[in-house]
Amino acid sequence: MKPNVWIVDDEVSLCGLLEVFFEKKGFVPIARQSVADGLGLLNGPEPAMAMVDLSLGPDSGLVLVKAMVDRFPNLPVVVMTAYGTVEKAVEAVKLGAFDFISKPFEMVFLSKVVDKAMSNRILVSENRELKEIIKRQGVELIGQSTAVTQLKERIHAIASSESTVLITGESGTGKELVAKLIHQKSLRALKPCVVVNCSALSENLLESELFGHMKGAFTSAHAEKEGLFAVAEGGTVFLDEIGEMPLRTQVKLLRVLQEREITPVGGTVSSRINVRILAATNVNLEDAVARGEFREDLYYRLNVLRIYTPRLAERGEDPILLANYFLNKKSHVQKRFSETALRQIQSYAWPGNVRQLENAVERAIAFSTGEIIEALELDVPGQTLDARGAGLSAAGNAKMVSAGASQGNPNGVMGLSGDPGEPETPTNSPSGEETRVSPTLNEIEKAYIYWILTQNQWHKPTAAKILGLDISTLYRKIEKYGLKAPA
Numbered sequence: 001m002k003p004n005v006w007i008v009d010d011e012v013s014l015c016g017l018l019e020v021f022f023e024k025k026g027f028v029p030i031a032r033q034s035v036a037d038g039l040g041l042l043n044g045p046e047p048a049m050a051m052v053d054l055s056l057g058p059d060s061g062l063v064l065v066k067a068m069v070d071r072f073p074n075l076p077v078v079v080m081t082a083y084g085t086v087e088k089a090v091e092a093v094k095l096g097a098f099d100f101i102s103k104p105f106e107m108v109f110l111s112k113v114v115d116k117a118m119s120n121r122i123l124v125s126e127n128r129e130l131k132e133i134i135k136r137q138g139v140e141l142i143g144q145s146t147a148v149t150q151l152k153e154r155i156h157a158i159a160s161s162e163s164t165v166l167i168t169g170e171s172g173t174g175k176e177l178v179a180k181l182i183h184q185k186s187l188r189a190l191k192p193c194v195v196v197n198c199s200a201l202s203e204n205l206l207e208s209e210l211f212g213h214m215k216g217a218f219t220s221a222h223a224e225k226e227g228l229f230a231v232a233e234g235g236t237v238f239l240d241e242i243g244e245m246p247l248r249t250q251v252k253l254l255r256v257l258q259e260r261e262i263t264p265v266g267g268t269v270s271s272r273i274n275v276r277i278l279a280a281t282n283v284n285l286e287d288a289v290a291r292g293e294f295r296e297d298l299y300y301r302l303n304v305l306r307i308y309t310p311r312l313a314e315r316g317e318d319p320i321l322l323a324n325y326f327l328n329k330k331s332h333v334q335k336r337f338s339e340t341a342l343r344q345i346q347s348y349a350w351p352g353n354v355r356q357l358e359n360a361v362e363r364a365i366a367f368s369t370g371e372i373i374e375a376l377e378l379d380v381p382g383q384t385l386d387a388r389g390a391g392l393s394a395a396g397n398a399k400m401v402s403a404g405a406s407q408g409n410p411n412g413v414m415g416l417s418g419d420p421g422e423p424e425t426p427t428n429s430p431s432g433e434e435t436r437v438s439p440t441l442n443e444i445e446k447a448y449i450y451w452i453l454t455q456n457q458w459h460k461p462t463a464a465k466i467l468g469l470d471i472s473t474l475y476r477k478i479e480k481y482g483l484k485a486p487a
């Protein structure tokens, strides 16, 4: 008896085409055009497989996919998606769909998917594997600042394209994370994403890793080896630190980008590949091209779409958000940052960006004994509160202003010594015997904001930037502390 196959799609012509296709393949097709009619099929016997369109008129095919796998857990359901609806397809796979195929598809390709679905045993395990892949790739980009919101929008816009992407940004800003997100949100999400660090391998090793090698290609090539481009078939190859790629390898990569073909080291036969290439660099490639260290033609091939990961210092109040995120993620016990620690996190310049912050939090978790992590335990290098100021207008002005009343300071702001981390301690003992009274956090903040404002001629947008505050937050704080520019 021939096996049944269910086809649910509201496009009558496509249904017809699929019916002919499946008949030829030896199935008995049963076609329906709506979710409701599709659900009706569930009263009948289990078919060999099902094909479900995800955009079934106003109803989402997801409902139907879920109902089908609930009723028949081993039924391979292949979902059909329109261009640009990957997320829905991924959702369907999470719900238990076997695979997805995007429209328009070639019958040869469909044939492959059907064959795969039919090898019943593999099917169940592969389904599990797909879910595993999604889980493994589950990376998150934390941040609510304008810079990161724009970054997320850009990732979203770029993901569904097939073009090569060049990711630039300082070290530790999340370039690899961005690459993984682009892959995860693309139509290739269920296929591998292979990461290659171009600076970590010698020229020869890099080439054999990328393109594979034949047996005997070099002394240690005892067996034939598949290259990473081949391993990533259908998916994405992320070439990290592309600026460090040797010139000879650059020539070979250029060929891959132009011809979409690879030849293994020591081999003569080339084979076609289907991978999307993402590349990242923290060196300025334009400069490298000018110096003759990077091929200009390769640069143009890579720089089709461009995405920039901003420095952590450009991300408003994200440092605090990220610190809390890493703390929750990495600490096994309940811990939180003290107010001073949070202020330090927010005001420090983080030259090593998110990676440095992540490491600092990890260290603090390891070293802190109590529930509260103090600023000291964060162990952020010396310059803290004035880190941003120091890099900007305050550079070279090691002595902070003493904004005392004698200078016509209308704000009653306490004076600050050279190191704002250690504010001048007032003496309040009439006998001259020193009683050290630490200033409160509010006093430090007030003084610091006042100082930064003074340093910048009360230009609030600049001050807000240096302080790492939203302009509206700065206005609130000026109001709160009753700060006024000197007349």
Ligand SMILES: Nc1ncnc2c1ncn2[C@@H]1O[C@H](COP(=O)(O)OP(=O)(O)OP(=O)(O)O)[C@@H](O)[C@H]1O
Pocket (backbone or CB within 6 Å): 140, 141, 142, 143, 169, 170, 171, 172, 173, 174, 175, 176, 177, 178, 282, 309, 322, 354, 355, 358
């Ligand atoms: N916005 C973010 N949200 C959560 N984690 C992040 C974010 N940005 C970076 N990270 C984490 O910070 C670390 C560094 O990020 P990543 O490796 O992607 O940076 P990179 O730009 O590739 O750095 P490098 O140039 O040094 O290779 C990783 O552990 C990453 O998961």
Ligand SMILES: [Mg+2]
Pocket (backbone or CB within 6 Å): 175, 176, 240
């Ligand atoms: Mg990296």
